[in-house]
Structures are given as C-alpha cells and as structure tokens.
Amino acid sequence: MSEKTMIDVKNISKLYKLYLKPADRLKEALNPFKKKYHNDYMALNNISFEVKQKEIVGILGTNGSGKSTILKIITGLLTPTSGSVNVNGKISALLELGAGFNQELTGIENIYLNGTMMNLSKEEIDFKLQQILDFADIGDFVYQPVKTYSSGMFARLAFAVAINVEPDILIVDEALAVGDMFFQEKCYEKMKQMVQNGATILFVSHSLSAIRNFCSRAVWIEKGILREQGPADEICEKYKYFIEQKEAKTLAKSSDIQDSEDQFEVKLNNKIFMKSIKLNKDILMTGEDLLFTISLGFREKELKYGIGLIIYNEKGDIVTLFNTIRDDIELNQPYSMFNISIKNNDFLEGKYFISVHISDEMAMYAYDRNDYISEFRVISKKNLRGLPISEGYFRCKHQWEILD
Numbered sequence: 001m002s003e004k005t006m007i008d009v010k011n012i013s014k015l016y017k018l019y020l021k022p023a024d025r026l027k028e029a030l031n032p033f034k035k036k037y038h039n040d041y042m043a044l045n046n047i048s049f050e051v052k053q054k055e056i057v058g059i060l061g062t063n064g065s066g067k068s069t070i071l072k073i074i075t076g077l078l079t080p081t082s083g084s085v086n087v088n089g090k091i092s093a094l095l096e097l098g099a100g101f102n103q104e105l106t107g108i109e110n111i112y113l114n115g116t117m118m119n120l121s122k123e124e125i126d127f128k129l130q131q132i133l134d135f136a137d138i139g140d141f142v143y144q145p146v147k148t149y150s151s152g153m154f155a156r157l158a159f160a161v162a163i164n165v166e167p168d169i170l171i172v173d174e175a176l177a178v179g180d181m182f183f184q185e186k187c188y189e190k191m192k193q194m195v196q197n198g199a200t201i202l203f204v205s206h207s208l209s210a211i212r213n214f215c216s217r218a219v220w221i222e223k224g225i226l227r228e229q230g231p232a233d234e235i236c237e238k239y240k241y242f243i244e245q246k247e248a249k250t251l252a253k254s255s256d257i258q259d260s261e262d263q264f265e266v267k268l269n270n271k272i273f274m275k276s277i278k279l280n281k282d283i284l285m286t287g288e289d290l291l292f293t294i295s296l297g298f299r300e301k302e303l304k305y306g307i308g309l310i311i312y313n314e315k316g317d318i319v320t321l322f323n324t325i326r327d328d329i330e331l332n333q334p335y336s337m338f339n340i341s342i343k344n345n346d347f348l349e350g351k352y353f354i355s356v357h358i359s360d361e362m363a364m365y366a367y368d369r370n371d372y373i374s375e376f377r378v379i380s381k382k383n384l385r386g387l388p389i390s391e392g393y394f395r396c397k398h399q400w401e402i403l404d
C-alpha cells in the first residue's frame, strides 16, 4: 500500500456558540458590557488522524458526535476554530443529500452543474455523461427537475456524479443509506475499483457491518473526542460494546419515564425533534404484539415531514423499516404522538436496535436522527419438541400444503 498521506487532520477543534433565541445574537453584539448570551459547545475537540492513499477509512460515532462536522471541515465547507487540515488531491463529496444540487434544475442540468463545480470542462462532462446516466439508471427522470425525485433516485444520481468525476478522494456521509440494496452493492463494487486505481475513501456510516466489511480502518469520534482509531473490525467490536452498554442504560431509564417527560436532551436547532420513544415490552416472544410509541416536538408548524423507524440486528444490518413516506402517509401538520404496532411479531431470537429518523416529505433532509436509541430482545417461540420455530432474524408468515 502506498504511504502517501491524502488527508492530514491535525488538532481540529470546532466551537459553536449556541443561542437560545436568534435575538440573543444581536443582543450580545450590541451589549456595551460584552455580556455573554450564548453557551459554548465544543462539537470537535482536538481531533487528529491521517488517511493514506488507497485506504478506505470509516468514521463512526453516535448521533451528534461530530462526524459530519469533521467531513465538512475536510471538504472546506466549514472552517475549524483551531487546527489544520491538509488535503492532497481532488475531493468529491457526498454529504447531505441535496447539497450541491439545484432542486429546480433537471438531473442532466445538475450533472453539468456539479461537473463544473469539480472543474471539469463542458467537453469532459459530455464525455462522461453516458457513464453517469448508465450508473444512475433512473431512466427518463434525468429530464425532470430533481425536486420530483424520490430519495433513492436522488442518491443514485448524486452517487453516479460523485464517482464519475474521477476524484482522488471520495467522501461519503451516509448517502448510501437511502439507496436500495442492489444499488448499494453496485456502489461498493465501484468504490473498491476506484481504490484499486489509486483513490482514497472516507466513509461515514451507522451500519457497523458496512464499516466492518468495506473499510480497512476506522476512526471513532464520540461527543467530539477521538475515542479510538485502528483496524475496522477491532474498532467496530469496541463500538458495538459501547452501544450495548449505553442502550442498556437508556432502556433502564426509559422504563421509569412517565408520559410527559422528554427522554432526550432538547435539540435546539431542530424544527422537528423526537421527544421520546417507548416500547410496550423490551423482552418479548416471537408472536407477541409489539407497540412503539414515538412522541415529537415542533418548533415550526408549517412543515411536511415523514417518520421512519428502522430496526437493526446486532451486526448493524437493517432487518426491516417502517416509514410514513414509503407507506404513502402524508404528514403536513404537527402531530405529537405516533403508534406503530406489529401484530404477532415475526422476529426470531436476538437483540434488535431501533433508530428513528424524521425527515422532510421527500426524505432528503433529516430534521432529527436518533440512531440506536432503543432496543428489544426477542425470545424465539419453541415447537412441540422444544426446538426454536426457525433460525435467522425473521420468519415470514407462511403455510405448508401437502399435496400428495
């Protein structure tokens, strides 16, 4: 492996000033006695790491730990409060879905817009256009404004552009999470090829299995502090154990919580945020009813939104998900409480982790994301001989027909 350093992050810190009300900013600026109207918040605290050429480095950490902030600093979208970043080559970044795209322009126009931003000439983009369209594979939608795209289509186009502009460094922030499995596989394959040809990849994901299978090394950032870095599987093991302990504590706390109490710290910037999630049971048998109750808070009333509940297994793979957008349920006014019920659950033996995402109605922008915020344990039902009724994570409802 080449030893050339492609990204050198040195002692990066990022301090945010948190104002309770927008007016406080002005009050502070005008106060003759320099009275402080804000709280300091260290989103990143003295982070250092290097990424060498042809490495695939995964960044992990719980929600709000600073993963996106460090990526934005590396790509130059944010300036650090202190420290320095040296980048050796052309970066192509897939950060928030939608960043770098103009919603009013068509897919094709956006390809040209993005190509130009990556310093490609019109001729170079003409040359790559077919490749990009083939990879995105979204048919005639490329002639429609991207605001009409589903989040999956959007991810396809954004990804197709990002990898086809031949970057030295590709930075991917959770962008693949919205794509379908087939497309994800295609992207992983393409990224592996890029690395063989000399590219370097920095990759944020909440999926431990994605980091374990895809990355050579991992950097774990927790609450703004670099907790560990090293071989991906080693760091994933440590992180998994950390999450388990953390969730055990959350669960113990959540069973004491009464109705009106907010389970999570209030997020000052979110227009919509999750206040709590409750489960009717945290240990249950296959076949019992499962009920999730999610309560939300709103800082704005005129919003369209969607809620998704994702269930992961212990490896971090998605077992299933429920999403109002995918279920064609329109939410266009503040509703403070939601029940999701699963009758006669089909889960098999194991521990399952829950994430709750609240997004805009296109699932492009996350108002609030709470990953691994709760869990439940399922005990498999046994058959008459005492054997578990099946193996795996899920047993579909089915019927045997004996025909002869």
Ligand SMILES: Nc1ncnc2c1ncn2[C@@H]1O[C@H](COP(=O)(O)OP(=O)(O)OP(=O)(O)O)[C@@H](O)[C@H]1O
Pocket (backbone or CB within 6 Å): 016, 017, 018, 041, 043, 061, 062, 063, 064, 065, 066, 067, 068, 069, 070, 369
């Ligand atoms: N513009 C901002 N002003 C104030 N605080 C901010 C701002 N942007 C981010 N933060 C805070 O900085 C912290 C780090 O945010 P960041 O988005 O980098 O976390 P993350 O690890 O990417 O989280 P997630 O996994 O939820 O995407 C969070 O607590 C967030 O609320």
